[in-house]
Amino acid sequence: MISRPPESPSAPDCPKKQKAASLVLYIALVLLALWVVRDFIAAIAWAGVVAIALWPLLQKVEGSRWLSGRTTLIAVVLTCAVALLVVLPFGIGISQALHEAHDMNEWFRTVQENGIPMPDFIQRLPFGVQQISAWWQANLAQPLRDSAAMKGLHSTTVMTLGRHFGARAAHGLMVFAFMLVTLFVIFQAGPRLSGSLMTGVRRGFGNDGAQLLERMATAVRGTVSGLVVVGLGEGVLMGVAYFVTGLPHVALLAFITAIAAMLPFCAPITFGLAALWLFSQGSVAGAIGLAVFGSIVVFVAEHFVRPVLIGNSTRLPFLLVLFGILGGAETFGLLGLFIGPALMTVLVVLWTDLVQ
Structure with missing residues (x-):
């Protein structure tokens, strides 16, 4: 009868080494793919x-x-x-x-x-x-x-x-x-993509990872609403003020103001220049009125309306919303306006899990 050769002591370690090698290979391939599509x-x-x-x-x-x-x-x-x-x-x-x-x-x-x-x-x-x-x-x-x-x-x-x-x-x-x-x-x-994405996240990171992804998506959605909706609202209100003060090209100025208002603290640049133009034309009262009205609109929108829209959807405090928007914009440009609050949401979730 032929006896079987003794197993090598390192045989049980082979699957672990293979998994580690596979993980390194997967990470390298993902990084290579990201480098290919970097543009x-x-x-x-x-x-x-x-x-x-x-x-x-x-x-x-x-x-x-x-x-x-x-x-x-x-x-x-x-x-x-x-x-x-x-x-x-x-x-x-x-x-x-x-x-x-x-x-x-x-x-x-x-x-x-x-x-x-x-x-x-x-x-x-x-x-x-x-x-x-x-x-x-x-x-x-x-x-x-x-x-x-x-x-x-x-x-x-x-x-x-x-x-x-x-x-x-x-x-x-x-x-x-x-x-x-x-x-x-x-x-x-459509739904096939979202279903596949959630299935992959659950397999890789469990239900906690899936819930975190959903909260990040909610944060992005809330940020879009807070930036776009509030920006359009500021543009409409300032458009009315432009019309009342007699500025030319009211529609174009209102559109530029709405775009600027989607970025934090950029709307004052537009109505400030408009007020300076009125002042240069001799309309001192109109310039002062436009500057005061615009300051009130921006103050209410930036400190009350926008933080409420974003914070309620993401359950983030005002300070984290502000830091997420400004820090994201500084780090990633315009895209960071939406990425920043999502990352702040991750931070809050991780802190909640840590202290509980």
């Missing part, structure tokens, strides 16, 4: 944010009797709606800017030949009138054709900045296009 991560992340924000709407539409099972049609309609919501306002703004380009060109030629006359409101300033008047007469009141400022407009630095801006704009358009494609695929996959 499209921003588009994928933006598509994920938009999809999370519109997911309740997608579920309602798919649950209707008339559109049940028509996933491709639903995906096309929602993707086109997102594209129009972004493209249409910018298209209107660009068309108005082009409409005003002729007048701006004529004004530019005039100041080249004659200079810029000093506004009357400078004489009514409480202090610094003599210094400002002297500087204005020396630099702007004279014909600007041969001034250093006009020569600087044709310098290589300005040309370089123009090319850099064009490259950034082209990159933004590319990211937007790939975002729309990714968003269409996500909408078309």
Whole structure:
């Protein structure tokens, strides 16, 4: 009878070593895949944010009797709606800017030949009138054709900045296009995608991981509501104020204010410049009224409405909401506005699990 050779003492360790090697291989492959698609991560992340924000709407539409099972049609309609919501306002703004380009060109030629006359409101300033008047007469009141400022407009630095801006704009358009494609695929996959994602998370991280992912999605959805809805509200209110004070291009100014208001503490820049324009035209009361009204609107929106919308959906305190938005924007740019509160949600969940 042939005897079996004794087993090696290290035989039980082979499965553990294989699992460790497999884990290292999986991590390396994932990192390699992320490196390959690194230029499209921003588009994928933006598509994920938009999809999370519109997911309740997608579920309602798919649950209707008339559109049940028509996933491709639903995906096309929602993707086109997102594209129009972004493209249409910018298209209107660009068309108005082009409409005003002729007048701006004529004004530019005039100041080249004659200079810029000093506004009357400078004489009514409480202090610094003599210094400002002297500087204005020396630099702007004279014909600007041969001034250093006009020569600087044709310098290589300005040309370089123009090319850099064009490259950034082209990159933004590319990211937007790939975002729309990714968003269409996500909408078309629909519940199958969310079900597969939740199943994978439960297998890998258990029910706690699945609940954490759901809370992060809720945080992103609440942040979108807090930023977009409050920004649109501020734009509408300030549009009314622009109309009352007699500013031109009220619709365009309201749209710019709404976009700026979606970013924390950026709306004062827009209505502040509008107030300065009113002041330069001699409408002191209108400028003061616009500045005061805008300050009240921004104060209420930033300190009460927006934290309530975001904090109630994520169960985050006001300070963490503020730190998440500002810190996320500083770290990840515009995308960080939505990622920051989600990461703060993870922090709160981990702290809750630790202290309980």
